Amino acid sequence: MSRRRILGNGLMLSVSGLCASYGAIRAVNGLDIEVGEGRMIAVLGANGAGKSTTLRSIAGLHRPVTGSIRLDGEEISTLPLFKVVRRGLALVPEGRMVVAPLSVEENLMLSSYAGRGASSDLVERVFQLFPRLKERRTQTAGLLSGGEQQMLAIGRALMTQPRVLLLDEPSMGLAPAIVDLVFEAIVTLHRAGQSILLVEQNAEIALSVCDYAYLMKRGAIVSHGTVAEMRASSGVQDAYLGA
Ligand SMILES: Nc1ncnc2c1ncn2[C@@H]1O[C@H](COP(=O)(O)OP(=O)(O)OP(=O)(O)O)[C@@H](O)[C@H]1O
Ligand SMILES: [Mg+2]
Structure with missing residues (x-):
């Protein structure tokens, strides 16, 4: 039952035994995660806990010490970053990291060259998802609000046509109304x-949007389950749901 929730139409991303360090500091220690197609x-x-290190390792930005990262069956943990992006992984990093001096449109176009083939429809698709970005297409990215920068960071990742989109704390630092806007777009995707x-x-x-969740410590x-299972889990309730 649980496994079907993870798998969807089939296994897309499979991470096993992932270990990642910063010098002598072990940030990720034997982590296993699966993402099914469309999940x-x-x-x-x-x-x-090591969440960002995990995403950065999967995205090819941080070289793991050991472990396997398979995308649609292919081992990608040893590939250089540009190949990982071409294979179909795109990270929306913590803190967004838009290119401040470039316009919204330039940020999007720049990213499309890194991806799986540029196409003029892609920008329009991003603008459809985030009409605010369309209104601000010529504006300097550094002058956007935090919420708009988050939209641009997601749009930039979509320009590479990812098979798996990796999102690192998209709600961070945003007002509740803006968090809702960003998550509406994530749900649409x-x-x-x-x-x-x-x-x-x-x-x-x-938990209000996902199909399945893992808890990392x-x-x-340290545990994983369906949304209902995770809501009922004392570890998640104590730590995160204010119960
Ligand atoms: N560049 C770095 N150099 C040294 N240690 C680091 C570095 N980045 C992260 N760490 C350490 O690795 C561990 C995991 O950090 P990571 O950023 O992956 O956690 P996180 O779960 O994303 O945390 P947060 O919720 O604060 O974003 C932490 O102990 C952190 O101090
Ligand atoms: Mg983090």
């Missing part, structure tokens, strides 16, 4: 069949 899978966890791995400290919002997964 939205959440990873919950407190500050410093999910409904359209996009596979998503979502990292969030905000368990309530993550000190670099490893």
Whole structure:
């Protein structure tokens, strides 16, 4: 039952035994995660649990010490970053990291060259998802609001046509109304069949949209389950749902 919730139409991303370090500091220690095709899978966890390191390792930005990362059956953990992006992984990083001096449109176009083939429809698709970005297409990205920068960061990742979209705390630092706007777009993408791995400290919002969730502590997964199972789990309730 649980496994069917993860798998959807089939296994798209499979991470096993992942270990990642910063010098002598082991940030991720033997982590296993699966994302099925078309599924939205959440990873919950407190500050410093290793969530960002996990996403950065999957995205090819941080070289793991050991472990396997398979995308649609292909081992990608040893590929250089540009190949990982071409294979179909795109990270929306913590803190958004838009290119401040470039316009909204230039940020999007720049990203499309890294992806699986540029196409003029892609920008229009991003603008359809985020009409605010269309209104601000010529504006300098650094002058956008935090919410608009988050939309641009997601749009930029979509320009590479990812098979799995990796989202690192998209709610961080945003006002509740803006969080709702951003998550409406994430849900729209999910409904359209996009596979998503979502990292969030905000368990309530993550559990309201995902198909299945993992709980991470000190670099490893300590529990996982369906939304109902995770809501009922004392570990998640105590730590994240204010119960
Ligand atoms: N560049 C770095 N150099 C050294 N240690 C780091 C570095 N980045 C992260 N760490 C350490 O690795 C561990 C995991 O950090 P990580 O950023 O992956 O956690 P996180 O779950 O994303 O936390 P947060 O919720 O605060 O974003 C932490 O102990 C952190 O201090
Ligand atoms: Mg983080």
